[in-house]
Amino acid sequence: MPLTSEIIEIVLLSLFVSGTATVLAGLAGVPLGTFLALGRFRGRGLAMRLTYTLMGLPPVLAGVVVFLILSASGPLGRLHLLFTPAAMVIAQTLLVLPIVTGLTSVTVAGKDREIRETALALGATPRQAATKVLVEARLGITGALAAGLGRAIGEVGAVMLVGGNIAGFTRVMTTAIVLETRKGDYTLGLWLGLILLVVAFLVNSVFAGLQGAGETR
Amino acid sequence: MKNYLTSGNGAPHTRALIGVLVVAVVAGALFFGLGYKRFFAPEKPIVLATTTSTQDSGILDYLLPVFAKRTGIAVKVVAVGSGEALAMGQRGDADAVLAHSPAAEVDFVNKGFGIDRRAVMHNDMIVVGPASDPAGIRGGKDAAAALKKIAQAGSPWVSRGDKSGTQAKEVALWAKTGLPLVPSPGWGGVTPVRPSGSWYIEAGQGMGEVLKMASEKKAYTLTDRSTYLAMKGGLSLDILVEGDANLFNPYHAMEVNPEKNPAVNFRGAQKFVDWLVSDATQKLIADFGKDKYGMALFFPDAGGTAGK
Numbered sequence: 001m002p003l004t005s006e007i008i009e010i011v012l013l014s015l016f017v018s019g020t021a022t023v024l025a026g027l028a029g030v031p032l033g034t035f036l037a038l039g040r041f042r043g044r045g046l047a048m049r050l051t052y053t054l055m056g057l058p059p060v061l062a063g064v065v066v067f068l069i070l071s072a073s074g075p076l077g078r079l080h081l082l083f084t085p086a087a088m089v090i091a092q093t094l095l096v097l098p099i100v101t102g103l104t105s106v107t108v109a110g111k112d113r114e115i116r117e118t119a120l121a122l123g124a125t126p127r128q129a130a131t132k133v134l135v136e137a138r139l140g141i142t143g144a145l146a147a148g149l150g151r152a153i154g155e156v157g158a159v160m161l162v163g164g165n166i167a168g169f170t171r172v173m174t175t176a177i178v179l180e181t182r183k184g185d186y187t188l189g190l191w192l193g194l195i196l197l198v199v200a201f202l203v204n205s206v207f208a209g210l211q212g213a214g215e216t217r
Numbered sequence: 218m219k220n221y222l223t224s225g226n227g228a229p230h231t232r233a234l235i236g237v238l239v240v241a242v243v244a245g246a247l248f249f250g251l252g253y254k255r256f257f258a259p260e261k262p263i264v265l266a267t268t269t270s271t272q273d274s275g276i277l278d279y280l281l282p283v284f285a286k287r288t289g290i291a292v293k294v295v296a297v298g299s300g301e302a303l304a305m306g307q308r309g310d311a312d313a314v315l316a317h318s319p320a321a322e323v324d325f326v327n328k329g330f331g332i333d334r335r336a337v338m339h340n341d342m343i344v345v346g347p348a349s350d351p352a353g354i355r356g357g358k359d360a361a362a363a364l365k366k367i368a369q370a371g372s373p374w375v376s377r378g379d380k381s382g383t384q385a386k387e388v389a390l391w392a393k394t395g396l397p398l399v400p401s402p403g404w405g406g407v408t409p410v411r412p413s414g415s416w417y418i419e420a421g422q423g424m425g426e427v428l429k430m431a432s433e434k435k436a437y438t439l440t441d442r443s444t445y446l447a448m449k450g451g452l453s454l455d456i457l458v459e460g461d462a463n464l465f466n467p468y469h470a471m472e473v474n475p476e477k478n479p480a481v482n483f484r485g486a487q488k489f490v491d492w493l494v495s496d497a498t499q500k501l502i503a504d505f506g507k508d509k510y511g512m513a514l515f516f517p518d519a520g521g522t523a524g525k
Contacts, residue, residue, distance in 0.1 A: 005251070012248040019241025026234045072309030072480055080480070082310055083264060083295060085245075142233045149237060164264075164295035167278075168252060182425035183273045186451060206236055 006168065007176075007192070011199060014172040017085055017159065018152035021092035025100045026145050032097075033104025033144070037112060038130055048105065054098035059091075060157030066091040067161050083164040088172070091158040096148035103147060107140025108133060146207040153200055173199070262291040263485040266303075266311035268382060269423040270340075271468070272296035274443035274514055276505050283501065284492055290485050298381035298423070306331055306471075309478030313486035315470045315493075318382035322469055330478075334471040336518040337493050338502050342386055342466050344458035345428070345445060346372075346437035354437075360461040361393035368396055371416045373436035375427050378403030378419030382466070387439050390463065428452055441466055443506070443514035467518060470494075494519035 036047055068074050070082040070090075081087045111133050119129035134141075156174035163170035165179060173196045181189040271277050272294060281292045295302075295311065299318035305311040307330045314331060316322055325331045344354065344363055352370040354363035367374055377384040380403055388410045391398060398409035403419050411417055418436065420427045424444040431438040432452040445456070458464075470490045475483040492498055499517035506514035 009248055009251055012244040012251075015244035016241050016248055019237045019244060023234060023238045023241060026237070030234075072478060074308075077309070078480070083293065145233050145237065164293070166293040166295060169293060179272075182269065182423050183275075183447065203240070206240075207233060 007195070009168065010171055010173055010176050010192075011195060013085060013170070014153055014174075014196075015199070015203075017088045017172060018092060018149060020089045021096050021152050022100075022145060022149040024089070024093045025096035025148055029097050029100030029144075029148075030104050030141055033101040033141075034108050034134060036101065036105040037108035038133065048102075051098050051102045051105065055102045057095060057098060058157065059095055059155040059159075060161065062091050062094045063158035063161035066094065066158070070162065082162065083166060083170060085163070085170060087162040088159045088170060091162045092152040092155070095155060095158060096152050099148045099151055100144045103144030104137075104141050107137045107144065110140070111137045142207060146204060149203060150200060153203070154196070260289040260291075261482050261485055262293055263312040263482050263489055264293045264295060264310065265313050265315060265489070266295050266297065266301075266305040267315040268299050268302060268317060269296045269425070270317070270383070270441050270444050271315060273423070273425050274441075274447050274506075276443070276502070276515060279505055280493075280498065280501060283498075284489065288488055288492070290488060292489060298377075298379045299385070300380035303330075306473045307477075309473065309481055311473060312482045313470060313472055313489050315468060316382060317466055317468045318385045319467060319469065320385065321382075322471065326471065329474055329476070331471040332474045333487070333490065334469050335490060335494050337468045337470045338499075338515040338518050339465055339467040340441050340443050340515050341459065342383070342439055342464040343442050343445060343456050344437060344439055345431070345452075345454040346457050347435040347453065348455050349435070350455075350457060352437070355455075355457045357458045358460050360439075360458050360464055361390045363458045364390050365394040365396060367437050368394065368412045368414070368416075371414060373416050373418060373431075373434050375418045375420055375431040375434065375436045375438040376401070376403070376411065377424070377427055378421045379423070380404055381423075383424060383439060383441065386464070386466065390439070393463075428454065446506070446510045446512075446514060468515075 036044065036051065066087060067082065069076050070079065070087050071077055072082070115133050115136050116129045119132045124132065154174065156178055159172055160175050160178065163172070163175065165171050165175040173192055177189050177192045180192060277294055285291050295305065297305070299316040299321060302314050302316050303321055303325045306314040306325065315337065322334060326334050344360055346354070352367040352372045354366050357363045376387055378401060384404065388404065391411055396412045398411055399413045400406050400409050401411045401419060403421055404410045418434070420430055424440055425448060427438055428440055428445065428448055429452070432454050470493050472483060472486040472490055473481045475481055499519050502515050502517045503513060506512065
């Protein structure tokens with residue numbers, strides 16, 4: 001049974017891995033989603049469908065792919081990243097990226113119709129109109145980031161494979177729950193699950209606060 | 218209004234990103250800060266690929282701190298099935314392997330992926346099932362005969378179905394029953410290894426999950442004694458067959474061959490396996506579990522040729 005200090009470490013590592021993955025996915029996914037929504041290029045429909053498909057990427061599949069790439073016998077084996085928190089961040093970034101990209105493009109495309117034409121009619125340049133669309137889509141984009149973080153912090157398949165659930169090093173909340181349940185300690189598994197939900201609630205409260213601040217501006 | 222994105226204020230989603238970044242950085246700093254000793258340990262850690270049974274029984278949590286204190290080498294445990302543990306060694310993703318699938322281990326060593334395979338300990342396997350015992354196997358000493366009765370009665374049976382050492386044991390027992398067998402997806406899907414019938418359930422999971430499933434479904438299964446004892450409280454399963462010599466379950470440790478995988482920490486792995494088979498450690502193994510279960514879970518084997 002983990003000690004309190006071990007549980008704190010597990011919670012911190014979960015926040016670190018999933019938070020970093022969400023930030024990385026956000027930095028790439030928000031511009032990418034905006035481009036998908038506003039861009040006019042060949043294959044845009046295909047790119048959207050691919051993004052939506054990848055939103056359902058099974059975590060364990062992302063895990064296997066990252067595992068094989070980072071394995072000592074794989075193409076990036078010499079980096080020695082397998083079974084480290086870095087490998088977990090990489091795998092979760094892959095999982096979160098399509099979600100942030102897809103939800104950003106949905107919300108931006110939705111605002112696009114309403115706002116761009118009005119802005120253009122009022123004499124805005126196309127660039128100004130696009131900026132206006134992005135500003136109006138901010139709530140949806142914050143929601144996309146929250147959904148991405150939720151996906152990352154709650155998944156177990158990818159982090160179990162590429163992290164290895166090593167005690168004190170790559171053990172996060174979800175893999176700890178799997179281990180305790182496997183050992184037959186349901187009670188501790190449930191407690192850890194409760195902690196996970198409380199942490200997720202706190203993180204989402206932060207998001208809600210930010211969204212509220214956005215609305216009153 | 219149009220300055221939302223460029224004025225330092227930042228749009229809410231930019232602030233959301235910064236918020237997550239701050240949470241991630243603070244959490245990361247605290248995590249690595251709290252554990253700083255581990256990350257600046259004088260000795261390079263080793264990765265041990267082992268079976269879920271060693272992790273779930275708690276013997277590694279009992280042994281490894283002693284090793285770390287003595288040598289300064291941290292052991293990072295990745296617990297998977299025996300098949301996957303050996304595959305990890307083959308790929309060079311582990312430095313040492315502790316498994317209980319003798320035939321696969323010998324093959325692993327013969328192919329040059331592992332070296333210096335040594336007997337560490339054994340536990341024994343038992344057939345467990347519901348107290349009502351619909352197939353009437355209670356008290357038997359012959360595991361294969363008991364499995365045959367279960368098949369003939371068509372009573373539910375849960376198999377690991379994950380190519381683990383435990384399934385290897387099960388496969389060997391079914392072969393001894395003389396029943397007609399069919400291939401199993403979990404065993405590669407080619408060689409006939411299991412009887413057919415809807416009473417036969419392939420879980421594809423670890424020992425703990427399989428015990429829980431058997432308990433819920435009032436089914437029989439084959440398990441190692443230590444996982445069963447550790448989980449007994451939450452299960453409605455009785456020990457029905459024990460003491461068959463065929464149920465002897467030997468664990469061997471070996472180092473991953475540095476000639477095949479030059480990047481492995483061979484010296485650390487060698488120190489670890491040497492330590493596992495040392496007299497002092499063997500004594501520790503013999504004492505494990507006595508205080509909690511009133512009986513030993515593992516029996517020291519070093520120096521013996523069990524399973525070789």
